[in-house]
Amino acid sequence: MEENFASLEKYNFWNGNVPELGFLRKEYTDKIFDYTGNKLIKVLIGQRRVGKSYILRQLAYRLISEGTNPENIFYINKEFTEFDAVQNYQDLEDLYKLYKSKLKPSGKIYLFIDEIQNIEGWERFVNSHSQDYVEASELFISGSNSKMLSGELATLLSGRYVSFEIFPFSFNEYTGITDKNASKQSYIEYMESGALPELFVLPNEETRRNYIRAIKDTVLLRDVIQRHQIKDPKLLEDIFIYIVNNSSNLLSITNIVNFFKSNNRKTSYDTVSNYLGFIENTFLIHRAERYDIKGKETISGNCKYYINDLSFKNYLYPGFGYGIGYKLENLVYLELRRAGYEVYVGITRNKEIDFVAKKADRLIYIQSTYLLLGEDTIRREYNPLETIKDSYEKWVISLDDISLPSQQGIRHIRVWELWQELL
Structure with missing residues (x-):
C-alpha cells in the first residue's frame, strides 16, 4: 500500500x-x-x-x-x-x-x-x-x-x-452554469441538450455524443453485464433503447416482450423483467407506478419509465419519433424527484393524471403538456384534474409564454418557473 x-x-x-x-x-x-x-x-x-x-x-x-x-x-x-x-x-x-x-x-x-x-x-x-x-x-x-x-x-x-x-443538472443549475436567463427559449435549449455535468466542458456535438455513448456502454457493461453475467448483452441494450424511445408512455413487460417477438427476437417475460430491473438499479431509468386516486393505493401492471437524462435520447437516438411533450413530461418528473417528491401516475375515473406528487403532507396533481393551444387542448388537460374532488393542489405545466389564470382552483405554471413552486 x-x-x-x-x-x-x-x-x-x-x-x-x-x-x-x-x-x-x-x-x-x-x-x-x-x-x-x-x-x-x-x-x-x-x-x-x-x-x-x-x-x-x-x-x-x-x-x-x-x-x-x-x-x-x-x-x-x-x-x-x-x-x-x-x-x-x-x-x-x-x-x-x-x-x-x-x-x-x-x-x-x-x-x-x-x-x-x-x-x-x-x-x-x-x-x-x-x-x-x-x-x-x-x-x-x-x-x-x-x-x-x-x-x-x-x-x-x-x-x-x-x-x-443525485440527479443531472436541474434547469436552475443549467442557467447557472451557462449564465442564461430562465425563459422559454433557454428551457427548450436545456431540453434539447443534456444535463450531465461533463457535457458543459466538451467542445462540440460529436464529442458530446461520444461521451454519452461511452457512459451508456460503461454502465451497461460494468454495472449490469459483468455484475449479473448477462447472457444476451444485445437484448439488454435493445431494452434500454426501447425504454428511451418510449419514455413517458404507459408500458408493461408484456408489451415489451411482444414488441421483441414481433421483430423475431426470442425472449421471455422473466428475462425482460430482470433486465429492466438491472437497468433501473443503475439509475439510467426510473419507474413510476400507477396510483388509484380514489382508492389511495398503487396499482400493479402498467407503469411509466423516465430516463435519467435526455442526453441519451438527444445524442444517441434522435431519429426516432418522440414529441417535445414527452420530453417535457420527462423533465417535470425529474424535477419532482429532485425536490424530494414520491411520483406516481394518477388514475381517476378511467382518466390519467400525468403525476401524483407526494412529499410529507403535501400532495400535488399535475398535468404536463407542450402548449395549451386552443380550447380543445385546454379542456383535455384541465378536465381530468376537474374530476378530482379533494382539496389538494392541482397544476397544469406547459411551455406557454403567458401564464393563464386559475380555473376552478387549477393553477397554470410555466415549466421554467416550476422549481420555486416546489420548494
Whole structure:
C-alpha cells in the first residue's frame, strides 16, 4: 500500500492542494451539510457521471473552509486506476492506516469514499468506523447502484445512514452554469441538450455524443453485464433503447416482450423483467407506478419509465419519433424527484393524471403538456384534474409564454418557473 500514498496525496486537499471542484451544486451541499456533525453515514447515490464526486469534494472543501484541518480529510475514488490495488475492505483499511501513520491527524477524521460499491466487503469498513467511539470519524460515501443499501446491508446500517439521490443538472443549475436567463427559449435549449455535468466542458456535438455513448456502454457493461453475467448483452441494450424511445408512455413487460417477438427476437417475460430491473438499479431509468386516486393505493401492471437524462435520447437516438411533450413530461418528473417528491401516475375515473406528487403532507396533481393551444387542448388537460374532488393542489405545466389564470382552483405554471413552486 506504500506506493498508493502518492495517489492519496494527489487527490486530497493536503499541502495546499485543491482538487477540481466543478460547478457548485449548492442545493445538494446545503442539504447534505445539514446532516454533518454526527455519526450518520452520508450516502450519495445516482447514475455514473451525474456529479457525485464533485459534490463529495465540494463538501470536503466546505469543511476545510469552516476550519477543518485538510489533513483530517481522507478521500479516495475507486473509479481512479491509481486505486485499483484497493480491492476489498482489508485493502481499504490498510490504506487508511497508512494515511494515519503518515499524517498523524488529530481529532475527528472525515472519510470520503467514492464509488464504494467497487470495494468488496466495503460495508464492514463503513460499519466499523461509523460506530467507533474511541476514534472519532464521519463518513461520506457514494455509489452507482440503487441496491447498494438494500437487504442485509440496510439491516446492518439500519437507522445509521441518510441517503441522497443525485440527479443531472436541474434547469436552475443549467442557467447557472451557462449564465442564461430562465425563459422559454433557454428551457427548450436545456431540453434539447443534456444535463450531465461533463457535457458543459466538451467542445462540440460529436464529442458530446461520444461521451454519452461511452457512459451508456460503461454502465451497461460494468454495472449490469459483468455484475449479473448477462447472457444476451444485445437484448439488454435493445431494452434500454426501447425504454428511451418510449419514455413517458404507459408500458408493461408484456408489451415489451411482444414488441421483441414481433421483430423475431426470442425472449421471455422473466428475462425482460430482470433486465429492466438491472437497468433501473443503475439509475439510467426510473419507474413510476400507477396510483388509484380514489382508492389511495398503487396499482400493479402498467407503469411509466423516465430516463435519467435526455442526453441519451438527444445524442444517441434522435431519429426516432418522440414529441417535445414527452420530453417535457420527462423533465417535470425529474424535477419532482429532485425536490424530494414520491411520483406516481394518477388514475381517476378511467382518466390519467400525468403525476401524483407526494412529499410529507403535501400532495400535488399535475398535468404536463407542450402548449395549451386552443380550447380543445385546454379542456383535455384541465378536465381530468376537474374530476378530482379533494382539496389538494392541482397544476397544469406547459411551455406557454403567458401564464393563464386559475380555473376552478387549477393553477397554470410555466415549466421554467416550476422549481420555486416546489420548494
